[in-house]
Amino acid sequence: MDKSTVPPEVADKLDKYARGTRIMLDGARAETGQTPKVTVWTKNKAKLYRYEPEKPKKHSIPIFMVYALINKPYILDLMPGNSLIEHLLGEGFDVYLLDWGVPGDEDADLSFEDFVLDYIKPATKRVLWTSGAESYTLFGYCMGGTMSAIYASLFPEKPLENLVLLTTPVDFQPEEIGLLGLWTREEYLDPDLLVESLGNIPDDFIDNSMQMLKPIQNYVGTYASMWERILEEKPMETWLAMNKWVNDGTPFPGAAFRQWIRDFYQGNKLVKGELKMRGRKVDLSNIMCPVLNIAGEKDHICPMPQAKSTIDLVGSEDKEFFVLDAGHVGLMTGRGAKEGLWPKVSSWLGERSG
Amino acid sequence: MTNGFETGSAEGSAAGEEKKYADPYGLYRRWFEAWGETVQGEARASMGAGEIEELWRRWFAGTAKGLGGGSGKDGYAGSLGSLWEQMAESMRKETASRGDLSEDPVEFFLRWYGETSERWAGVADDLLKKREVLESNAHLQENFARSYRELRHASEQNLKNMQIPSRSDLAGVAKLVVGVENKLDRIEEAFGEFVYGGSEPATAESVRSLQERMDGLEGKMDRILAALEKG
Numbered sequence: 281m282d283k284s285t286v287p288p289e290v291a292d293k294l295d296k297y298a299r300g301t302r303i304m305l306d307g308a309r310a311e312t313g314q315t316p317k318v319t320v321w322t323k324n325k326a327k328l329y330r331y332e333p334e335k336p337k338k339h340s341i342p343i344f345m346v347y348a349l350i351n352k353p354y355i356l357d358l359m360p361g362n363s364l365i366e367h368l369l370g371e372g373f374d375v376y377l378l379d380w381g382v383p384g385d386e387d388a389d390l391s392f393e394d395f396v397l398d399y400i401k402p403a404t405k406r407v408l409w410t411s412g413a414e415s416y417t418l419f420g421y422c423m424g425g426t427m428s429a430i431y432a433s434l435f436p437e438k439p440l441e442n443l444v445l446l447t448t449p450v451d452f453q454p455e456e457i458g459l460l461g462l463w464t465r466e467e468y469l470d471p472d473l474l475v476e477s478l479g480n481i482p483d484d485f486i487d488n489s490m491q492m493l494k495p496i497q498n499y500v501g502t503y504a505s506m507w508e509r510i511l512e513e514k515p516m517e518t519w520l521a522m523n524k525w526v527n528d529g530t531p532f533p534g535a536a537f538r539q540w541i542r543d544f545y546q547g548n549k550l551v552k553g554e555l556k557m558r559g560r561k562v563d564l565s566n567i568m569c570p571v572l573n574i575a576g577e578k579d580h581i582c583p584m585p586q587a588k589s590t591i592d593l594v595g596s597e598d599k600e601f602f603v604l605d606a607g608h609v610g611l612m613t614g615r616g617a618k619e620g621l622w623p624k625v626s627s628w629l630g631e632r633s634g
Numbered sequence: 635m636t637n638g639f640e641t642g643s644a645e646g647s648a649a650g651e652e653k654k655y656a657d658p659y660g661l662y663r664r665w666f667e668a669w670g671e672t673v674q675g676e677a678r679a680s681m682g683a684g685e686i687e688e689l690w691r692r693w694f695a696g697t698a699k700g701l702g703g704g705s706g707k708d709g710y711a712g713s714l715g716s717l718w719e720q721m722a723e724s725m726r727k728e729t730a731s732r733g734d735l736s737e738d739p740v741e742f743f744l745r746w747y748g749e750t751s752e753r754w755a756g757v758a759d760d761l762l763k764k765r766e767v768l769e770s771n772a773h774l775q776e777n778f779a780r781s782y783r784e785l786r787h788a789s790e791q792n793l794k795n796m797q798i799p800s801r802s803d804l805a806g807v808a809k810l811v812v813g814v815e816n817k818l819d820r821i822e823e824a825f826g827e828f829v830y831g832g833s834e835p836a837t838a839e840s841v842r843s844l845q846e847r848m849d850g851l852e853g854k855m856d857r858i859l860a861a862l863e864k865g
Contacts, residue, residue: 297740323819324812385805386812398816402823409830459762468772470779477783479805492762495714496755500721504747507740 296510303506308523313354315366317377321406325381328403330374330410331357331365338372340634341441342411344404345377346431348423349395350486350532352525353379356421358613359521364622371626373633376407378424380530388479388534392427392543393557395536400431408439415441417629422447422582422608426544429564429590434557436566436595442632444572444625445590447582447608450564453548454585459493461583464545471541475534483529491526493580498526518614526609551589564590570598572628574611574621581608600628717758724750 286294321328345365347353356377357365368375378400383390407416415438420428425448432443452461463469474481491498502523509516532540549555555562571594575587584603591601604611604620611621728746761767793800 293738300740324815384808385801386808388805389809402819405823405826409826459759462763462768463771468768470772470776473776473779473783477779477786492714494755495717495758495762496751500747500754501751504744504751508744511740511744 300507300510303520303523304503307527308520310359310517310520310524312359312521312524313357314360315357315363315369320376320410321403323399323402325383325387326399326403327379327381328406329377329379331369331377333369333372333374335370335372337374339374339630340413341415341417341632342374342376342407342413343368343417343419343444343629343633344407345375345419345421346400346424346428347378347380347421349380349530349536350423350483351529353377353421355525355609355612358525359517362518362521362613362617364612364617364625367618367622368626368629371630373626373629374411374413376403376410378403382530383480383533385479388475390533391535392430392539396427396431396434396557400427401435404431404435404439413439415439417442417444417633419444419625420446420448421612423449423540426450426550429567430550430555430557430562432569433562433564433566434560436568440569442570442572442629443567443594443596444574444629445587446574446621447576447579447587447611448573448590449544449582449586450593451548451551451586451589452545453551454583454589456583456585458580458583458586460489460581461545461586463489464541466546469541471538475538479534480531481534481537483531486532487527487529490581502526522609522613551593564593565595567594568596570632571596572600572602572625574602574604574624576604576606576608576611578605578607578610598632714758714761717754717761720757721750721754 316332317329318332319327320330345353345356347356357363360366365375365377380395380399404416404418408414418428418432418440420426420443425445428443429445429448429450432440478485506516506519506523508514509519543549543555547554550562550564553561553563571591573587573590575582575584577584579587588601591599602624604616604624606616606620611617725743725746729742790800790802
């Protein structure tokens with residue numbers, strides 16, 4: 281077809297169709313995680329990044345971020361202008377992030393004990409050594425928050441200064457368990473069989489399970505939103521970055537998956553005080569440092585009741601439960617995040633970070 | 635036919651890995667082709683409402699197959715097969731009721747989605763909570779896991795017979811490498827403790843104490859060995 285003979289409005293529509301079709305067939309592509317950073321420590325597949333601030337450091341206590349074992353942590357640094365990490369650097373914080381990397385078959389036996397005691401623990405030391413600080417803030421997101429809460433229970437004393445938990449499930453059997461709570465019940469999910477068969481749980485299994493929690497929105501609505509943006513010529517960058525992230529998962533190390541389902545979802549051991557890490561009991565009441573616990577009202581991955589009870593379980597006097605009118609990921613990015621989450625985190629920490 | 639779908643650069647500069655998806659979206663390609671034909675004046679007269687309906691039907695059938703097909707590990711997606719069919723039927727009815735093709739198909743889809751998505755989301759939520767769906771998925775998942783395990787064992791055995799390293803052999807070697815790395819990490823950490831951790835230098839007294847403990851340990855080892863030799 282000779283494009284010169286095509287009426288401009290039709291050519292325009294053709295281009296838009298082509299654009300949308302390419303995204304649907306090839307997947308969204310976007311530059312993500314662009315804030316400059318250096319790797320200050322590695323272990324197996326894990327890397328500890330230190331983000332390079334543009335402005336001089338205003339706060340002496342560094343922030344150490346721990347992400348979940350599934351999905352990639354660049355959601356915390358999605359893109360310029362839409363990045364929690366960039367915001368915190370701009371507010372004068374020294375920011376570190378533990379990226380678990382992508383586990384291989386050889387990592388299928390790694391459990392929560394390994395991740396908490398052999399990865400988070402030495403990484404905290406490295407944060408202190410690199411920053412020269414005497415204490416640090418531990419910041420956990422989603423499952424990374426659960427791991428951070430466990431770590432803080434085991435090592436509650438200094439140098440731990442503050443604990444920030446973001447959409448962090450702790451009570452896995454509240455009254456309203458949500459769809460994920462239902463699917464993971466013992467009669468419907470046998471993690472032993474899955475791990476024995478698959479080793480690591482594939483990322484598409486995890487991604488599909490997450491997307492199936494809201495199938496109409498995730499499988500149809502996402503693309504409706506894309507077409508709307510294309511046809512109305514709205515900015516696409518955030519949509520592309522988010523869509524890339526949603527489909528860019530990592531396998532769940534087998535042994536950790538087994539524990540996540542058996543001990544957390546099915547056994548609710550963290551709340552019952554029955555969870556042990558290499559023989560050491562995990563008692564949330566040991567946590568005495570200031571705690572900021574943030575949840576999303578529309579979160580369907582970590583429903584609010586799963587996150588809420590943390591505040592009653594920790595021993596801290598200085599503690600706050602902060603709820604945002606957002607979903608699990610929505611609270612992290614976009615306009616809502618800029619007006620809600622980011623200023624809350626930076627102001628709360630600003631008062632407690634020297 | 636040359637069209638914009640086949641030409642043009644990729645969306646932005648690529649970052650991250652390219653990921654191919656199952657393609658339940660053949661309809662868009664067909665739309666595009668239909669557009670091209672329309673522009674060329676080849677197909678306007680022949681593109682009837684029936685064909686549009688057929689395209690919707692195919693798209694939803696493809697979507698249902700793409701989401702539910704293949705592996706039991708994605709079983710909950712498969713449970714939505716009937717829902718996709720209901721949605722396709724809803725779109726078909728909507729198309730048929732309009733009786734003409736004046737609306738752009740994508741705009742039609744967006745309007746239809748905007749008007750009905752909340753209802754479908756509710757239907758999907760209810761469906762996925764049903765006991766029979768939960769049980770059926772659990773069963774599907776179990777069968778998938780068992781079959782996969784058998785297949786894996788058979789493959790491993792075949793590779794072993796052919797003296798070709800299997801995936802688990804490679805994982806075993808990789809695990810050894812990780813073990814060595816861990817030892818190096820511990821040495822590095824010990825040095826780090828010394829450099830950054832404010833370790834105090836050894837005093838003559840602490841060295842003497844260590845020497846005494848070593849002597850004690852050697853004495854114990856000698857006694858154990860002597861006892862073993864006698865036994």
